[in-house]
Amino acid sequence: MARGFSHSFVISTCIAATLAAGCSHTQPLAPELVDMRKAAEDAINATSEEFAKAVDAKDVDKIVSYYTDDAVLFAPSGPAAVGKDALRKAWQGFLAGPASKIDVSGTVIDVAASADLAFERGSFTNTITDAKGKTTAVTGKLVDIWKKQADGSWKIAADTNASDK
């Protein structure tokens, strides 16, 4: 009885001590990384939703605030817009044109394990309504590059698009 008690006490103490001393810093890394990526993906999706609202509201200041200072924009046609000033002009031109409604679908976001860089692929449909109320849909594909900023927010470093036809 006394011996049995003594053994189990020794064993349980040593297991606890060993686990605390030897294993406390060696949790598997993978689940943490998955969590970081998921959080990044959620943050990017939330930012995309805000971005879409800014586009619907034709709020150019708000729209450009989602881009990094040196961002690029490749529209399905026309020259590249490089840098924030060029981006602003490109968006102003787009918003001053025929009424457009951009819908993005089927997006897949790939986040780096370090959750500092990500890219997104997807499809878009731009429904354009002319002065007579006639609508035309232009469909295409997009690739966006997102960079995490020092303040933890995510910004678009490249917004690239091509039409399907």
Added chain:
Amino acid sequence: MSLFKISRLLFAATAAACFAAGCSQKPAEPATPPDTRAADETAIRASDDEFAKAALAKDLDKCASYYADDAVAFAPGMPAVIGKDNIRKFLSGLVSSPGLQMNIHIESIDVARSGDIAIDRGTVDATTTDKKGKASTQSIEYVIVRKKQTDGSWKIVADTSANLK
């Protein structure tokens, strides 16, 4: 042998056993992944260089080998190109351009801290010659997304570009 001595022996043996069982398959230190960004950037620069050489040598297989199976390409004035077969056709058009010369100016290479995703950005001056031997140069801005493969090589998952003018 006294009960005390037996207990001490048991303690030592059990500690060794549970240390081995509990920790043998885990690293002893917190896992901070090595920073491979400098080496990754060097590899990507070399890859850009090799691609340009392969294109000039009209080596279609070699050019296509730099792209992932599910890669996308957006080129100026062209619909989105999706998947390796279509990328191959797209590259076939590129390498067969008469008198092709390419000057690639890499502006930046951004590698995620985790060394799994990289963004390569810059400009390309592509010169081609028409039937009369007249050369014309097209300047494009490009943004390329690469992912590190399990064998450590980098492959292009998105190759996007637009004319600068």
